[in-house]
Amino acid sequence: MKRSRVNQETFEHIRERALAQWEALSNSPKPRITIGTATCGRAAGALEVLNTIKEELAEKNIDAILSEVGCMGYCYAEPLVVITKPGFPPICYGYVTPGIASRLISDYILGDDPCLEFVLGALEENELIPTIFDQPRFQYEKRILLRHCGYIDPEDINQYIASGGYAALIKALEMAPQHVIAELKRSDLRGRGGAGFPTGEKWQICRDAPGTARYVICNADEGDPGAFMDRVILESDPHSVIEGMIIASYAIGAAKGYIYVRIEYPLAVARVETALRQAKELGLFGDDIMGSGFSFELEVMRGSGAFVCGEETALIASLEGRRGWPRHRPPFPATEGLRDQPTLINNVKTLASVPPIIGRGAEWYASIGPPTCRGTAVFALAGKVLNTGLVEVPMGTTLRQIIFEVGGGIPRGRKFKAVQIGGPSGGCLPESLLDLPIDFDSLTEAGAMMGSGGMVILDEDNCMVDTARYFLDFTRRESCGKCTFCRLGTAQMLDILEDITRGEGKPGDITLLQELAADIKEGALCGLGKTAPNPILTTLRYFREEYEAHIAEQRCPALVCPELIAYYILPEKCERSCDACVGTCPVDAIFTGKRGIKVIDQEKCVKCGSCLDSCPPQYSAVIKLSPLSLVPPSEPRPPDKNGNGESNY
Amino acid sequence: MSPIFLDEIKFRSQELNSEAMDWYNERMAEGEEIKRQTLEILEPRSRERGKLITLLQDIQAKFGYLPREAMLEFANFLDIPESEVYSVATFYNQFRLVPPGKHQIKVCLGTACQTKRGRIILEAWQRELDIKVGETTADREFSLERVACVGCCAMAPVTVVNDKAEGKVSPTRVKGILLSFELEKQKDKGEEEPS
Numbered sequence: 048m049k050r051s052r053v054n055q056e057t058f059e060h061i062r063e064r065a066l067a068q069w070e071a072l073s074n075s076p077k078p079r080i081t082i083g084t085a086t087c088g089r090a091a092g093a094l095e096v097l098n099t100i101k102e103e104l105a106e107k108n109i110d111a112i113l114s115e116v117g118c119m120g121y122c123y124a125e126p127l128v129v130i131t132k133p134g135f136p137p138i139c140y141g142y143v144t145p146g147i148a149s150r151l152i153s154d155y156i157l158g159d160d161p162c163l164e165f166v167l168g169a170l171e172e173n174e175l176i177p178t179i180f181d182q183p184r185f186q187y188e189k190r191i192l193l194r195h196c197g198y199i200d201p202e203d204i205n206q207y208i209a210s211g212g213y214a215a216l217i218k219a220l221e222m223a224p225q226h227v228i229a230e231l232k233r234s235d236l237r238g239r240g241g242a243g244f245p246t247g248e249k250w251q252i253c254r255d256a257p258g259t260a261r262y263v264i265c266n267a268d269e270g271d272p273g274a275f276m277d278r279v280i281l282e283s284d285p286h287s288v289i290e291g292m293i294i295a296s297y298a299i300g301a302a303k304g305y306i307y308v309r310i311e312y313p314l315a316v317a318r319v320e321t322a323l324r325q326a327k328e329l330g331l332f333g334d335d336i337m338g339s340g341f342s343f344e345l346e347v348m349r350g351s352g353a354f355v356c357g358e359e360t361a362l363i364a365s366l367e368g369r370r371g372w373p374r375h376r377p378p379f380p381a382t383e384g385l386r387d388q389p390t391l392i393n394n395v396k397t398l399a400s401v402p403p404i405i406g407r408g409a410e411w412y413a414s415i416g417p418p419t420c421r422g423t424a425v426f427a428l429a430g431k432v433l434n435t436g437l438v439e440v441p442m443g444t445t446l447r448q449i450i451f452e453v454g455g456g457i458p459r460g461r462k463f464k465a466v467q468i469g470g471p472s473g474g475c476l477p478e479s480l481l482d483l484p485i486d487f488d489s490l491t492e493a494g495a496m497m498g499s500g501g502m503v504i505l506d507e508d509n510c511m512v513d514t515a516r517y518f519l520d521f522t523r524r525e526s527c528g529k530c531t532f533c534r535l536g537t538a539q540m541l542d543i544l545e546d547i548t549r550g551e552g553k554p555g556d557i558t559l560l561q562e563l564a565a566d567i568k569e570g571a572l573c574g575l576g577k578t579a580p581n582p583i584l585t586t587l588r589y590f591r592e593e594y595e596a597h598i599a600e601q602r603c604p605a606l607v608c609p610e611l612i613a614y615y616i617l618p619e620k621c622e623r624s625c626d627a628c629v630g631t632c633p634v635d636a637i638f639t640g641k642r643g644i645k646v647i648d649q650e651k652c653v654k655c656g657s658c659l660d661s662c663p664p665q666y667s668a669v670i671k672l673s674p675l676s677l678v679p680p681s682e683p684r685p686p687d688k689n690g691n692g693e694s695n696y
Numbered sequence: 697m698s699p700i701f702l703d704e705i706k707f708r709s710q711e712l713n714s715e716a717m718d719w720y721n722e723r724m725a726e727g728e729e730i731k732r733q734t735l736e737i738l739e740p741r742s743r744e745r746g747k748l749i750t751l752l753q754d755i756q757a758k759f760g761y762l763p764r765e766a767m768l769e770f771a772n773f774l775d776i777p778e779s780e781v782y783s784v785a786t787f788y789n790q791f792r793l794v795p796p797g798k799h800q801i802k803v804c805l806g807t808a809c810q811t812k813r814g815r816i817i818l819e820a821w822q823r824e825l826d827i828k829v830g831e832t833t834a835d836r837e838f839s840l841e842r843v844a845c846v847g848c849c850a851m852a853p854v855t856v857v858n859d860k861a862e863g864k865v866s867p868t869r870v871k872g873i874l875l876s877f878e879l880e881k882q883k884d885k886g887e888e889e890p891s
Binding site: 351 | 745784789810816823
């Protein structure tokens with residue numbers, strides 16, 4: 048009775064061609080250079096390096112294969128270049144500048160010196176160079192979602208197919224839709240958008256809901272400041288998301304899908320569009336996919352820069368061309384969504400998890416991580432941590448392991464203070480919680496939230512009140528204004544917080560903040576409002592003494608809040624003949640006083656900290672003081688002789 | 697004819713009649729031109745209400761902002777109230793109702809940039825350009841915006857200058873970037889002069 052639903056031969060043909068191309072590439076006698084040109088790489092100057100390499104190759108008349116790939120997640124070492132030369136293992140170089148790039152061409156490609164001083168690690172076991180995977184971080188990392196990122200060319204579908212891509216789709220099309228959902232349920236996959244709702248169950252609800260049409264939406268409106276993994280996946284491995292979407296649409300019976308990408312990610316949009324075009328050309332979506340009789344259309348919609356559109360009902364409103372206003376739930380989009388029809392909305396990472404689960408089986412996926420929460424979590428490490436970038440670890444890994452082992456700890460020997468997880472909806476966790484195994488439930492219990500997985504590390508130089516103020520300022524701006532609690536409540540809380548950071552806080556402010564936070568949590572319409580007080584509540588819970596110092600002593604313990612601190616040059620430490628601070632001060636607030644000692648004109652100072660950064664470390668004469676009463680009186684600024692701020696002897 | 701134009705004309709005609717007429721004609725011609733180009737974009741599209749945001753994005757890509765005349769055409773085309781077009785256009789951060797500067801400066805204030813003193817960078821831009829966020833300099837050279845996160849948190853603090861992300865920006869670097877534009881301008885001038 049079992050008949051093949053799919054035209055296996057067609058896919059086999061496509062796969063063989065892709066494999067042959069891949070094989071030819073790997074066995075090529077020419078050296079192969081790949082360079083990571085995702086947005087993070089470009090910010091670090093990858094395009095300049097790319098141009099240098101192109102010029103050098105042309106000038107020296109070298110026949111090499113040059114290709115652009117996505118991001119490996121080692122953002123701290125960007126730009127990254129991988130050179131594969133016959134006779135050598137593939138070697139990954141970090142912190143590449145145009146100068147280093149031309150050295151690599153002349154010494155390694157032309158000569159045989161692999162320039163060990165620039166090597167980050169080899170990508171294969173070998174006897175010459177330690178591999179990247181020998182680094183301690185790989186004791187903890189397990190890459191499922193990021194498995195292709197930085198290794199395959201995102202603009203070449205054949206490379207994705209050659210590394211096993213679209214096989215899961217063919218496998219799924221052979222199964223009955225109900226079996227696909229059952230497989231997903233058994234894998235215990237939970238939605239990676241933040242709330243952690245079981246994905247299989249959502250698919251089931253959507254499939255069972257009555258309606259005339261069904262839709263699948265990929266939520267790539269990654270607006271959380273501090274999170275960038277969805278961008279990296281879309282830029283580096285767009286096909287994994289597309290494949291996941293086609294499988295989802297087959298399982299729930301949808302004929303139309305949308306990828307909602309935020310407009311701030313132009314490269315992600317471009318690469319997804321290229322990927323869609325290539326997949327369609329091969330017949331992997333569109334009409335009658337691989338002879339299965341199942342048809343599916345997919346299109347990209349660019350979100351217009353509203354954070355609230357990450358909320359699913361707001362996203363749907365935006366897709367319908369309206370203001371991105373959330374509405375009350377239930378009914379949930381799974382039963383009544385886009386154009387009032389059953390709509391499945393999944394996050395980028397959720398959908399990208401589907402092909403490996405279908406391909407390798409639910410049992411394999413369910414064997415990763417603790418029983419309550421299977422699979423891996425992708426975090427974007429940023430802030431005060433050495434190895435900024437992406438990490439993927441099994442659920443249940445502790446914060447300490449992620450920050451100190453994978454992330455490499457805090458730079459410049461500073462002390463860890465807190466980790467902010469989950470963006471504006473999340474919270475700040477202190478050192479005492481570092482041994483917390485991470486999953487959806489443990490984080491919620493601690494007052495934070497998985498959110499989309501942004502993890503920002505704060506050290507002793509970060510003020511917790513200022514951090515709370517920052518997040519609240521963000522949610523207040525992004526509040527859509529529909530419900531009163533969020534619109535006015537966040538504004539009120541922000542007013543109080545700003546008073547506190549300016550040293551104008553009043554004794555009852557902390558209680559008032561707590562009361563307001565409780566009301567907003569209860570009364571707000573959507574997730575944005577309900578979680579908006581989280582940053583305040585967690586900082587109050589774990590760092591209450593900082594609030595008290597601001598209110599009672601007008602002192603900012605971390606020396607951050609501009610109204611409460613002053614920069615001061617220690618006369619006994621100032622070198623006198625060095626003009627570093629005078630030169631970098633953007634507002635000419637520093638003048639040379641008696642005996643050549645530099646003095647800061649407190650009236651003029653804008654507290655940007657340039658003088659502190661520029662003062663040579665052997666002097667370290669610039670310090671920060673708080674409260675302001677600590678600043679010693681200084682000599683008056685001599686009048687300018689010819690209107691020039693620097694000629695003040 | 698819009699009442700705003702009429703008022704302006706009345707006011708100006710008291711002083712310099714011919715100059716006011718020139719100015720008025722110029723504005724009207726500009727408006728007509730925008731209208732014509734908008735219709736050109738709209739022509740092949742379906743009159744689907746759901747496409748409003750995509751259409752607005754295309755218009756903004758064309759003009760750099762959403763001209764009033766274009767939005768009026770939209771309402772007409774999709775057969776919806778003008779207020780609804782305005783309501784959507786003002787909801788999303790992406791849309792701007794005034795022309796942008798020649799160079800667009802977008803300061804990232806995402807979490808990572810915030811922890812690395814992004815606010816100081818924003819202040820530096822405001823100080824150096826002498827404008828506030830959302831404004832354009834009087835000579836239309838620069839416009840300043842803040843963005844929530846451009847997704848290169850590892851390079852914080854980031855400023856996007858003309859779609860190129862500048863990483864690890866400092867107040868001194870802000871001055872440097874502006875200086876390089878200034879030099880470029882001088883060079884362009886220098887090249888023009890001999891010819």
